[in-house]
Amino acid sequence: MELIFYIAGAVAVLSTVLMVTRLHAVHALLYLIVSLLSVAIEFFVLGAPFAAALEAIVYAGAIIVLFLFVVMMLNLGRHTVETEKQWLTPGIWTGPAILAGILIVEIVYLVRGASATVAGASVGPKEVGIALFGPYMMGVELASMLLLAGLVGAYHLGYRKVTQPQTQPDARTGQERVDAARDLVLASSEKGSHVP
Amino acid sequence: MTQIPMRDGLILAGILFSLGLIGLLVRRNLIFILMSLEVMLNSAGLAFIVAGSRWRQADGQVMFLFILAIAAAEVAVGLALTLRIYLRFRSLDVDTLSGMRG
Numbered sequence: 001m002e003l004i005f006y007i008a009g010a011v012a013v014l015s016t017v018l019m020v021t022r023l024h025a026v027h028a029l030l031y032l033i034v035s036l037l038s039v040a041i042e043f044f045v046l047g048a049p050f051a052a053a054l055e056a057i058v059y060a061g062a063i064i065v066l067f068l069f070v071v072m073m074l075n076l077g078r079h080t081v082e083t084e085k086q087w088l089t090p091g092i093w094t095g096p097a098i099l100a101g102i103l104i105v106e107i108v109y110l111v112r113g114a115s116a117t118v119a120g121a122s123v124g125p126k127e128v129g130i131a132l133f134g135p136y137m138m139g140v141e142l143a144s145m146l147l148l149a150g151l152v153g154a155y156h157l158g159y160r161k162v163t164q165p166q167t168q169p170d171a172r173t174g175q176e177r178v179d180a181a182r183d184l185v186l187a188s189s190e191k192g193s194h195v196p
Numbered sequence: 197m198t199q200i201p202m203r204d205g206l207i208l209a210g211i212l213f214s215l216g217l218i219g220l221l222v223r224r225n226l227i228f229i230l231m232s233l234e235v236m237l238n239s240a241g242l243a244f245i246v247a248g249s250r251w252r253q254a255d256g257q258v259m260f261l262f263i264l265a266i267a268a269a270e271v272a273v274g275l276a277l278t279l280r281i282y283l284r285f286r287s288l289d290v291d292t293l294s295g296m297r298g
Contacts, residue, residue, distance in 0.1 A: 002199060002200050005200050005204070005205075006204075009204075009208045012208070012212060013208070013211055013212065013215070016212055016215045016216070016235055017215060019219070019231065019235070020215060020216075020218060020219035020222070020223070020228075020232065020235075025225070025227055025228070028228065028231060029231065032231055032234065032235065035212075035235065035238075036238060039212075039238060039242055042205075042208075042242065043242075043245050045200070046200070046205065046245055046246060046249040047249050047252075048245050048248065048249055048256065048257050048260075050257055051241075051245050051256075051257045051260045051261075054260070054261065054264060055238075055241075055260075055264075058264055058268065059234075059238065059264060059267070062268070063234065063267060063268055063271050064234075066271055066272070066275060067227070067230070067231065067271070067275070070227065070275045070278060070279065071227060073279070074227075074278075074279070074282055074288070076225075076227060076288075080225065083289075084225065087223075087224045087225075087289075088222070088223075092222055093218070093222060095221075096217070096218045096221035096222050097218055099217075099221075100214035100215070100217050100218045101214075103210070103214050103217070104210055104211060104214050107206070107207065107210035108207055108210070111202075111203045111206045111207060111210075112203060113203075114201065114202045114203040114206065115201050115202075115203060116201070116202050116250055117199045117200060117201055117202070117250075118199070118200045118201075118202060118205070118246070118249045118250050121252070123248065123249070123252060123253065123254050123256075123257060127254040128254045128257045128258060128261075130254070131253075131254040131255065131258050132258060132261070136255075136258050139258070139262055143261075143262055143265040143266075146265060146266065146269050147265055147268065147269055149269065150268070150269030150270070150272045150273050151272070153272070153273045153276065154272040154273055154275075154276040157273070157276035157277060157279075157280055158276050158279065158280075
């Protein structure tokens with residue numbers, strides 16, 4: 001069982017390194033999905049199956065898919081590889097790598113005494129549900145308010161008032177038909193409109 | 197059952213957090229910066245799960261659930277802002293965006 005934890009940990013670290021260094025946005029997102037799924041395996045080994053399921057379903061299955069939607073809408077795949085290649089020179093990694101390396105050394109030094117082992121049996125969804133309905137009820141209400149704020153904010157930011165309806169002839173009848181969803185698709189797909 | 201020392205789980209969370217931090221500092225594309233932020237949030241959630249599993253309580257998973265809700269709301273608003281930025285400035289390069297006047 002411990003071996004699974006270390007193997008999944010190695011996969012998580014390796015896929016995160018690969019994700020950070022990719023030039024193609026979709027490749028980076030796929031490596032991010034691998035990293036999240038390996039962390040879900042680690043949750044399962046640590047005796048948290050509910051968190052493992054949530055990680056796979058919500059994080060890898062909804063949030064990263066949202067990223068993919070935006071990447072596809074903005075055509076960030078092939079067109080931006082050249083610009084990323086120009087930006088990511090080999091010397092650019094040294095500064096942040098040194099600083100992050102110092103932080104890792106500090107963390108390893110701070111937790112070196114925490115030899116307490118992760119206890120045996122798993123904490124199932126029932127106990128998590130009891131905790132959520134009991135002591136953490138206020139947290140649940142606050143999280144729901146936060147999600148409502150995120151929903152309203154995303155809707156308001158995404159709303160584009162079409163002042164003059166874009167019309168195009170209907171294929172079958174030849175009459176003019178309002179096509180309001182075209183502008184965003186056109187904006188992303190016209191020549192030279194990829195991200196500079 | 198499993199005898200994984202808490203130290204290893206916390207070190208793994210620290211390594212993932214540092215990798216996300218490197219990605220945040222190095223990349224110039226806004227989408228990659230948001231992706232690195234997700235990695236950092238996920239590593240914080242891993243640290244909470246390790247702690248909750250060590251004491252065999254549900255509190256770690258509850259905190260992970262809240263972190264998940266925070267990440268979801270942040271990603272929704274962040275990506276909506278990214279779309280607006282792209283439609284307005286035709287660029288997702290944060291270095292040039294920081295000098296633009298909206």
